[in-house]
Amino acid sequence: MPGMPLVWSDDHRLHVPSAEIWLGVRTPAVELPARADAIRAALEAAGHPVVAARPQPDAALAAVHDRALLEFLAGAHADWTAAGLHDDPGQPEVIPYFFAHPGLLGPHEPALPVATWARTGAFAFDTMTPIGAGTWPAARAGADAALTAAELVLAGAPAAYACTRPPGHHVTRSAYGGCCYLNNAAIAAERLRAALGGPVALLDVDAHHGNGAQAIFYADAGVRTGSVHVDPGAGWFPHFLGFAGENGAAPGDGANRNLPLAPGTGDDAWVAAVQELAWWAGDARALVVALGVDAAAGDPESPLAVTEHGFRAAGRALGALGMPTVVVQEGGYDVAAIGGLVLAALEGIHEGQQEVDGG
Ligand code: SP5
Numbered sequence: 421m422p423g424m425p426l427v428w429s430d431d432h433r434l435h436v437p438s439a440e441i442w443l444g445v446r447t448p449a450v451e452l453p454a455r456a457d458a459i460r461a462a463l464e465a466a467g468h469p470v471v472a473a474r475p476q477p478d479a480a481l482a483a484v485h486d487r488a489l490l491e492f493l494a495g496a497h498a499d500w501t502a503a504g505l506h507d508d509p510g511q512p513e514v515i516p517y518f519f520a521h522p523g524l525l526g527p528h529e530p531a532l533p534v535a536t537w538a539r540t541g542a543f544a545f546d547t548m549t550p551i552g553a554g555t556w557p558a559a560r561a562g563a564d565a566a567l568t569a570a571e572l573v574l575a576g577a578p579a580a581y582a583c584t585r586p587p588g589h590h591v592t593r594s595a596y597g598g599c600c601y602l603n604n605a606a607i608a609a610e611r612l613r614a615a616l617g618g619p620v621a622l623l624d625v626d627a628h629h630g631n632g633a634q635a636i637f638y639a640d641a642g643v644r645t646g647s648v649h650v651d652p653g654a655g656w657f658p659h660f661l662g663f664a665g666e667n668g669a670a671p672g673d674g675a676n677r678n679l680p681l682a683p684g685t686g687d688d689a690w691v692a693a694v695q696e697l698a699w700w701a702g703d704a705r706a707l708v709v710a711l712g713v714d715a716a717a718g719d720p721e722s723p724l725a726v727t728e729h730g731f732r733a734a735g736r737a738l739g740a741l742g743m744p745t746v747v748v749q750e751g752g753y754d755v756a757a758i759g760g761l762v763l764a765a766l767e768g769i770h771e772g773q774q775e776v777d778g779g
């Protein structure tokens with residue numbers, strides 16, 4: 421019995437952020453190449469076949485992101501370098517300093533700043549998501565991987581896993597941040613919806629709220645978006661979003677669901693919340709799982725306390741929906757544990773699908 425395919429691109433290694441600028445301070449980057457390499461090692465050791473990500477058309481990205489964002493991301497580092505910012509003031513990575521805040525703009529449409537050093541603030545919503553020389557090719561390869569996984573599922577695979585890095589679930593139609601550049605899971609969901617018709621479900625189990633897909637599909641009943649995450653009301657990223665009352669807008673009223681959990685939440689309540697999202701997804705035609713594993717107990721970036729057992733149980737609940745399923749990697753920063761956590765979740769999904777097949 422062949423395992424769930426792992427869709428892969430070596431190009432993820434081109435994205436090596438040097439730091440996260442937090443409160444103006446350079447703090448160590450956590451979204452690093454070792455993450456994906458550890459996942460691949462664990463999955464390969466367990467017998468999962470590796471499939472190369474196939475190049476995909478830009479149109480699939482433009483189906484969920486504004487052209488202006490895509491053009492900015494593709495050219496940002498070259499523009500930054502051409503403007504001499506590497507030498508003066510001495511910053512080799514694209515970092516914003518001034519933001520197109522809605523309170524600044526009022527009713528005015530933001531014109532794209534002429535100054536290269538100001539342009540970033542039209543698209544970035546935090547200072548923790550630097551663009552280096554290899555960021556765009558890595559992010560683009562991640563989207564290719566997610567779309568390739570969608571193709572495999574559309575061709576009949578019960579499930580496929582895209583080992584995407586950098587992650588994507590914080591990116592909206594027009595803005596990037598949270599260590600993310602392209603919303604791979606949303607791109608895959610849109611692809612499935614285009615092929616199968618709606619509704620498609622996109623369920624996000626990363627420790628942080630999936631604000632990107634929520635925003636992209638907020639007024640869209642064709643993609644049901646659900647997220648279980650640490651409560652932003654308890655002080656956690658993305659701070660402004662992820663509250664229980666965000667339920668979608670007409671004609672997507674009721675098509676968004678947030679289940680914020682208290683810091684310290686462990687397996688029982690977390691798995692119950694994932695189960696709740698799975699039931700809520702109901703009769704969707706296909707499922708995308710935004711699989712962050714940073715809800716794990718040992719993860720440095722979240723206060724949730726989920727174990728490998730919890731990830732396996734969550735996988736079973738999602739697999740038992742019996743839907744064609746695309747799994748897209750999001751966060752997870754405990755490099756020593758990440759492979760085992762992802763493997764447990766994928767094995768759970770497989771077990772759940774077997775169960776419903778009566779296999
Ligand atoms: C994909 C994903 O999991 N993105 C998470 C981004 C959240 N990062 C928020 C970091 C908040 C500040 N942490 C301070 C530690 C300094 N490194």
Ligand code: ZN
Binds near residue numbers: 626628712750751
């Ligand atoms: Zn996360």
